[in-house]
Amino acid sequence: xxxxxxxxxxxxxxxxxxxxxxxxxxxxxxxxxxxxxxxxxxxxxxxxxxxxxxxxxxxxxxxxxxxxxxxxxxxxxxxxxxxxxxxxxxxxxxxxxxxxxxxxxxxxxxxxxxxxxxxxxxxxxxxxxxxxxxxxxxxxxxxxxxxxxxxxxxxxxxxxxxxxxxxxxxxxxxxxxx
Numbered sequence: 560x561x562x563x564x565x566x567x568x569x570x571x572x573x574x575x576x577x578x579x580x581x582x583x584x585x586x587x588x589x590x591x592x593x594x595x596x597x598x599x600x601x602x603x604x605x606x607x608x609x610x611x612x613x614x615x616x617x618x619x620x621x622x623x624x625x626x627x628x629x630x631x632x633x634x635x636x637x638x639x640x641x642x643x644x645x646x647x648x649x650x651x652x653x654x655x656x657x658x659x660x661x662x663x664x665x666x667x668x669x670x671x672x673x674x675x676x677x678x679x680x681x682x683x684x685x686x687x688x689x690x691x692x693x694x695x696x697x698x699x700x701x702x703x704x705x706x707x708x709x710x711x712x713x714x715x716x717x718x719x720x721x722x723x724x725x726x727x728x729x730x731x732x733x734x735x736x737x
Contacts, residue, residue, distance in 0.1 A: 569607045571597045576618045581664045585671050588615070612677035619668040619678055622661070623685040636692050643696050644736055648729035651709050655716055655723045663717060697736060704735050 575597035579588050588611060590604040597604070608614035630636065633650060655662065669685070672678035686706055693702035708731060716723050 568597075568599060568603055572599065572604055572607055572614070573617045573621055576614050577622060577664060580618065580667060581660050585615075585667060590614075610677075612675055615668060615671060615675065615678055616681050619665075619671075619681045620684075622665040622668050623681070630692070636696060642733075643693075644729045644733035647693075647705065647709065647732050648725045651713065651728055652723050652725045655713060659717075662713075666714065666717060701735060701737075705732060708732060708735060 572593060576588060576593045579592050579596050583592070590608075590611065591601055593614065594601040594604045604614070608617065630650060633653070636646070668678070669682050672682040689706050690699065690702045693705055696702075697705070709728075712723075712728055712731075715721065
């Protein structure tokens, strides 16, 4: 039997991995569970991703695009005339108002880097990318502190189920900016 050309298979496997983590968490992720979700042979998942870490790296990279899309959609951080704290608080609110399952998935993959060293460079890419964007409007040290604060607020909202308080976030960010 001839091998079927399927240029979208790798992407379908990544999408399936994201869905599996969304439904079952990182603990439910296996080549077998992803193959079943993607409706591909098991060998396809191991062909494209030799290890689960490779698959998680691809999934985390794709998941990281969520916040970047919010930034790009707003043309965020380009206008140097606006109040940075208010702009960041608004962006964070938009991100948290999005698909909650997607946000939880992004943070689950992000936090998986604590136990899976292969994921750390991808998690760091997201942080460094955002720090670089913010450093255009402030200094690098303040930019890193702003990212840490926004990360902490997002985690608290996700973990506690509390409503996002944009005014509180704006005030805390403004204190860091000075």
